[in-house]
Amino acid sequence: MSHPNAVLTPRHRLKVARLVVDDGWPISEIAARFQVSWPTVKRWVDRCLAGESMQDRSSRPRRSPTKTPQTVTKRCVSLRLRLREGPVQLAARLNLAPSTVRRILRSARMNRLAYVDRATGEPIRRYEHDHPGSLVHVDVKKLGNIPDGGGWRYVGRRQGEKHRAATQGKSRNAYGGPKLGYAFVHTVIDDHSRVAYAEIHDDEIAETATAVLVRAVEWFNTRGVTVERVLSDNGGAYRSHLWRDTCAELGISHKRTRPYRTQTNGKVERFHRTLVDGWAYARYYASEAERRSELAGWLHYYNHHRPHTACGSLPPFSRLINVSGQYT
Structure with a gap:
């Protein structure tokens, strides 16, 4: 102008x-x-x-037959706020092209999530193993348990504190409040396919972590994937003799990341962010038991139906060939 x-x-x-x-x-x-x-x-x-204004007229056409309906635009923005998914995943839900979803989000100034841009000052180095099972990433995500009646994220701080205080069957801290404890999500994710396996436990000790690894290896074996290597951080469970001996029994080579270099284990870290946005805090849960019961269904959706940009906008299971029940 x-x-x-x-x-x-x-x-x-x-x-x-x-x-x-x-x-x-x-x-x-x-x-x-x-x-x-x-x-x-x-x-x-x-x-x-003619008595008309001297201001510039809009160049917008009188009719736009191919314009995205306003209802679809509002639904796209609503899903972005509620699910915090990217354009590829939203496009699959709305039956639109990813470019159309990107345009809608850009117009609404929602094309970037607030926490997506994390400047590290170092160049991003990406890698991917050439076949499933060549490397799996393991890690634990720690989440606070939800009190009976709902947590503060959905009912507010004041009501959340009331629900917390009213929760029965919990030990008390020094201030008289209940100790709700934490939920530890043990995750095993394949580097090549991004297929994920996860379990919820009440601790992250070596016995629990090794038992999860054994069951995860069996789970991958039934789907035609032989685990060869495992990558973990330097947590106590992964530095234990039990973890070392279990990996040796399974014929798996264990490798740990450098201290304070979570980027090396970035695939499971990124999965945990998707897990938090898509399951842990995706909606209102009336109790911790209700949230835990929803994990299996969300994992099935993630592995079998959710488009993944690293898999060419296809679900992770699309990279596992001739697996029984792959397309259900």
């Missing part, structure tokens, strides 16, 4: 039109004086005679 003192701003357009209409100047002379074409002068004269 031109600045207020530019030639033929709305004020000067009216001045040009009045020189022709009121003073009788020829259109050609006015055009030469203001260094514009005579059709331009004619346009403003006609608008002056």
Whole structure:
């Protein structure tokens, strides 16, 4: 848009039109004086005679037959706020092209989540093993248990504290409040396919972590995947002799990340963020038991139906060939 003192701003357009209409100047002379074409002068004269505004008219067409319906746009924004999924996943839900979803989110200024941009100051180095089972990532996600009646994220701080205090069957802390404890989600995710296996437990000790690994290896074996290597952080359970001996019995090579380098185990860290947004805090849960009961269904959706950008916008199970029940 031109600045207020530019030639033929709305004020000067009216001045040009009045020189022709009121003073009788020829259109050609006015055009030469203001260094514009005579059709331009004619346009403003006609608008002056018709009593129309000298402001620029919108270039928007009168009709847009292929425009995305307003209801679809509102649903896209609503799903973005509620599920915090990306354009590819929202496009699959809404039966739209990912580019259309990106345009909608950009128009609503929601194309970036607040916590997505985390500048590390280092270049991002991506890697992916060439076949399923070549490497699996393991980690534990710690979540606070939900009190009976719902947590503060959905009922508010004040009501959440009341629900917390009213929860029965829990030991008390020094201030008289109940100790709700934590839920530890033990996750095993395949590096190549992004197929995930997860269990919820009340601790993250070595016995629990190794038992989860054994069951995860069996789970992957039934789906035609032989686990060869496992990557973990430097947690106590993964540095234990029990973990070392269990990996040796399973014929798995164990590797740990460098201290304070969570990026190396980034695939499971990213999965945990998806887990939190899609399951842990995705909706209102009236109790911790209700939330835990929903994990199996969400994992099935993630593995079998949710589009994954690393898999070419296909579900992770699409990278496992000839698996029984793969397309259910």
